[in-house]
Amino acid sequence: MQTRSRAPLHIVHPQAGSSDEALVAVQGFHVWFHKHHVLNDVSVTFLRNRINCIIGPSGSGKSTLIRSLNRINDDVDGFVCRGSVRFHDEEIYAQTTDVTRLRTRIGMVFQKPCIFPTSISANVLFGARHVRAIPAGQQLELVEEKLRAVSLWQEVQHRLDEPAISLSIGQQQRLCLARTLAVEPEVILLDEPTSSLDPVSTRAIEELLLDLKQNYTIIFVTHDILQAKRIADQLIFLCNGQVIEQGEKETLFRAAQRPETRSYLNEEYCDC
Numbered sequence: 001m002q003t004r005s006r007a008p009l010h011i012v013h014p015q016a017g018s019s020d021e022a023l024v025a026v027q028g029f030h031v032w033f034h035k036h037h038v039l040n041d042v043s044v045t046f047l048r049n050r051i052n053c054i055i056g057p058s059g060s061g062k063s064t065l066i067r068s069l070n071r072i073n074d075d076v077d078g079f080v081c082r083g084s085v086r087f088h089d090e091e092i093y094a095q096t097t098d099v100t101r102l103r104t105r106i107g108m109v110f111q112k113p114c115i116f117p118t119s120i121s122a123n124v125l126f127g128a129r130h131v132r133a134i135p136a137g138q139q140l141e142l143v144e145e146k147l148r149a150v151s152l153w154q155e156v157q158h159r160l161d162e163p164a165i166s167l168s169i170g171q172q173q174r175l176c177l178a179r180t181l182a183v184e185p186e187v188i189l190l191d192e193p194t195s196s197l198d199p200v201s202t203r204a205i206e207e208l209l210l211d212l213k214q215n216y217t218i219i220f221v222t223h224d225i226l227q228a229k230r231i232a233d234q235l236i237f238l239c240n241g242q243v244i245e246q247g248e249k250e251t252l253f254r255a256a257q258r259p260e261t262r263s264y265l266n267e268e269y270c271d272c
């Protein structure tokens with residue numbers, strides 16, 4: 001990977017307890033896949049109860065970064081990392097970390113809906129059943145609560161036992177979000193969750209995230225600058241495996257410090 005030296009960028013790291021609390025803090029983080037150096041000295045903070053949007057060109061390392069936050073990359077052949085990722089001020093790459101528990105606290109929704117070949121209700125309960133016992137008498141209540149949270153209840157309440165695969169792609173993606181919520185995470189990672197959706201389904205997911213951020217911390221990868229403009233609180237601009245700039249959305253759109261950020265936000269072009 002090509003790297004260039006840049007003048008150090010002043011990034012304000014919010015303090016715990018302030019209204020802008022850094023829930024997840026990445027510091028001096030590097031990733032290699034075999035010998036390919038994919039993330040290079042990444043330092044970034046993700047704020048509690050905010051939509052933290054990671055943007056950047058294809059191949060810049062967005063998925064690698066988001067997948068490092070709940071250690072999904074651990075399962076990828078050749079993955080090596082160095083540096084620090086702290087969640088609630090605890091090092092997630094510590095040897096003592098219970099990775100299964102970590103993934104219940106930091107849930108993930110992927111680019112394409114990941115539906116299990118079972119019913120709609122069983123899909124909602126799938127992950128939650130693995131982390132806690134849900135008495136039979138409470139299962140329908142949980143299914144309803146989570147389907148309501150993703151605005152899917154009205155559409156599917158009379159067909160909960162039907163195969164989930166019968167849903168439209170947009171409905172499937174909302175079902176995936178419901179399944180993630182049923183595990184009761186604190187952080188939701190979403191890697192381009194609307195890229196295969198039509199504009200109406202995309203807006204439905206965006207509206208949901210704007211609502212959900214009151215109770216969850218959202219870390220969202222998107223290619224779509226206009227989408228970032230619509231929903232982000234915080235922007236992280238990643239290019240060529242490095243964080244070029246991080247800050248409040250309004251500030252970056254109005255007055256980004258880096259010329260690379262300005263050209264990317266204005267023209268989706270970046271020569272970094």
Ligand SMILES: Nc1ncnc2c1ncn2[C@@H]1O[C@H](COP(=O)(O)OP(=O)(O)OP(=O)(O)O)[C@@H](O)[C@H]1O
Nearest residue numbers: 033036038056057058059060061062063064065076
């Ligand atoms: N499992 C892997 N093995 C080897 N290289 C990988 C692996 N996963 C990603 N990479 C490489 O890491 C770099 C960053 O990839 P990543 O998927 O994180 O980028 P991205 O910003 O998410 O791109 P896109 O916008 O296209 O999804 C790319 O050069 C990619 O080829």
Ligand SMILES: [Mg+2]
Nearest residue numbers: 062063064191
């Ligand atoms: Mg990606």
